Amino acid sequence: MSEQNKTPQTLQEWQAMAETLQIEGRAFINGEYVDALSGETRATRSPADGRELAQVASCGPEDAELAVKVARKTFESGVWSHMPPMERKKIMVRFAELIEQNKNEIALLESLDAGKPISDTMNVDVPGAVTTIRWSGEAIDKVYDEVAPTGPNELALIQRMPLGVVAAIVPWNFPLSTTAWKLGPALATGNSVILKPASNTPLTAIKLAGLAKEAGLPDGVLNVLPGPGSSLGKALGLHMDIDCLTFTGSTEVGKTLTEYSGQSNLKRTFLELGGKSPNIVFADADLDKAAEAAALAVFYNQGETCTAGTRLLVEKSIAGEFIEKVKKASERFKPGHPQDPNTVMGALIDKSQFDTVEHYVGKGKEEGAQLVCGGAASSAVEGGHYYEPTVFRGVTNDMTIAKEEIFGPVLAVIEFESEEEALQIANDSIYGLAAGIWTLNINRAHRMARDIRAGSVWVNNYFGGDITVPFGGFKQSGNGRDKSLHALDKYCELKSTWIDIS
Structure with a gap:
């Protein structure tokens, strides 16, 4: 060379x-x-x-x-x-x-x-x-x-x-x-x-x-x-x-x-x-793999991703355990200089987008969501706009951070008790771009993939696909x-x- x-x-x-x-x-x-x-x-x-x-x-x-x-x-x-x-x-x-x-x-x-x-x-x-x-x-x-x-x-x-x-x-x-x-x-x-x-x-x-x-x-x-x-x-x-x-x-x-x-x-x-994609984790899933993917799904590209899995739907029986796994997985998304080959998460595009993220984090706190981690700016590089990976739990689907596209590294965790409730929450959105499903039950995987109203549905993975498959959305x-x-x-x-x- x-x-x-x-x-x-x-x-x-x-x-x-x-x-x-x-x-x-x-x-x-x-x-x-x-x-x-x-x-x-x-x-x-x-x-x-x-x-x-x-x-x-x-x-x-x-x-x-x-x-x-x-x-x-x-x-x-x-x-x-x-x-x-x-x-x-x-x-x-x-x-x-x-x-x-x-x-x-x-x-x-x-x-x-x-x-x-x-x-x-x-x-x-x-x-x-x-x-x-x-x-x-x-x-x-x-x-x-x-x-x-x-x-x-x-x-x-x-x-x-x-x-x-x-x-x-x-x-x-x-x-x-x-x-x-x-x-x-x-x-x-x-x-x-x-x-x-x-x-x-x-x-x-x-x-x-x-x-x-x-x-x-x-x-x-x-x-x-x-x-x-x-x-x-x-x-x-x-x-x-x-x-x-x-x-x-x-x-x-x-x-x-x-x-x-x-x-x-x-x-x-x-x-x-836009999108407000649900990433749904059932109790029978490979939780370690799902947690790593859940962090990637929302923090990749600083969260500035239309398909980001910003609504993490977790079966209630495993919610506490799984959120801790996601919190740990989020630690590798520490903001850093974009031109450093070791950096995994770079800078938000500009001050306006930084202010948007700050606004939604404030709304999450104001409406009663519980901050698990993040929620603040990062001083990774002087002059740039960086934000810590942020996770909220105790979110309900009618909260602002669950309804509106943030386009930043903010994850809203919503708990559910049944497959039917998970499907209802997943489809309760003006958007229909993408969704993730995590389960080892093949019948459940097929039912959920069929009934979720989204252009891309990923089962036991997130961001799957290549040039051979179409990409686009339902609804708005x-x-x-x-x-x-x-x-x-x-x-x-x-x-x-x-x-x-x-």
């Missing part, structure tokens, strides 16, 4: 690499890095210590207008949309290879920008993005159209056609992963894409744009616009010449984007939104699906062509 590609092994080595990193902050339109038309920029700051990382283009409606015109012209030219599937596949696979070759830089950018532990960005986020782009590319020439079973004098063709111009708005908690989940199927099916990263985590999206061009993606197929949701996101949502909007983020914003669709051209709107957790072959369908129109051959 060359010295240039050698992976840093210590905090000091990662920091040294960060000092020499040339960070690109411009938008990417029609195959070129460009300033926002207004010339405005916005500082993106490291959650680790608050220092400025780069000045990033602050795009607005005028940039959206330009990008849409470029994307539409490119789509209609057929340079990508009509390219033979096998040729598109080669470019997508090359794109994945370039992400892999640049893994150190991309992992560092993600850690710097989002406050995520470098061990996670290196071992989870970057490999996941590589797999998603490569798998989507490999699928292109293996998904067949159909011929309907007509009579002998007709021929009916059923074809998947690209939608056209897709706008993808991705969140700040998993910027790289969700970007890959959108780009993979949208590009594979022949669309042009306008990607709007979250305004506080734009760096990996901007980097990927250049790598896509290097891989051979034609100019204008992928355009990246960093900028605020209030103006840029609204402009994309209301634009009359965008065919599809795919969004991962809060339920509140998802509802607004759905309204924009109705107010404009009824663009397809696919949403992966959204619609549509990321990942798997089902995601390809979301970026296609079905066209029926009926031919009379009599």
Whole structure:
């Protein structure tokens, strides 16, 4: 391995690499890095210590207008949309290879920008993005159209056609992963894409744009616009010449984007939104394994995870014993510097999110929940916003901390006495993104998995799955699906062509 590609092994080595990193902050339109038309920029700051990382283009409606015109012209030219599937596949696979070759830089950018532990960005986020782009590319020439079973004098063709111009708005908690989940199927099916990263985590999206061009993606197929949701996101949502909007983020914003669709051209709107996922532990479970997973389920990624198992439902007969196991398991999630390879839990994204966590911890105490551990800020690194793993017991499902998404390392433990009560509590939520079930009773596992209203149900594990299975939610957790072959369908129109051959 060359010295240039050698992976840093210590905090000091990662920091040294960060000092020499040339960070690109411009938008990417029609195959070129460009300033926002207004010339405005916005500082993106490291959650680790608050220092400025780069000045990033602050795009607005005028940039959206330009990008849409470029994307539409490119789509209609057929340079990508009509390219033979096998040729598109080669470019997508090359794109994945370039992400892999640049893994150190991309992992560092993600850690710097989002406050995520470098061990996670290196071992989870970057490999996941590589797999998603490569798998989507490999699928292109293996998904067949159909011929309907007509009579002998007709021929009916059923074809998947690209939608056209897709706008993808991705969140700040998993910027790289969700970007890959959108780009993979949208590009594979022949669309042009306008990607709007979250305004506080734009760096990996901007980097990927250049790598896509290097891989051979034609100019204008992928355009990246960093900028605020209030103006840029609204402009994309209301634009009359965008065919599809795919969004991962809060339920509140998802509802607004759905309204924009109705107010404009009824663009397809696919949403992966919030969650308040139940993680249900029965007395017959492997309690040690379940406790380790329960801590991971809520404290991974600082709790800034839409699928976080923030409601821990525990059978009453084992509640005391199990909570002690979870408390002990939470000790390994001590906040630390995100660029330290030994850090398991990094920094909250910013002061606003820190204040949100503080608010909900206060509500938990105010409404009578019992604080088991945590409940306070951590001084892991000066200038950053860190919070201790926090566990409440004695929670009832009508408490604020059991109903509302906190997006921080706060666990609400709710006790139950029967399978029926556990199911009722689990489904008593506006959300339906994910759920966990811990039991060695195979019949109970199947009953619960069947009846819980959630898009992903994990039995005797948490966060299970890979690119081959769909991901998305029920109820106010959204619609549509990321990942798997089902995601390809979301970026296609079905066209029926009926031919009379009599």
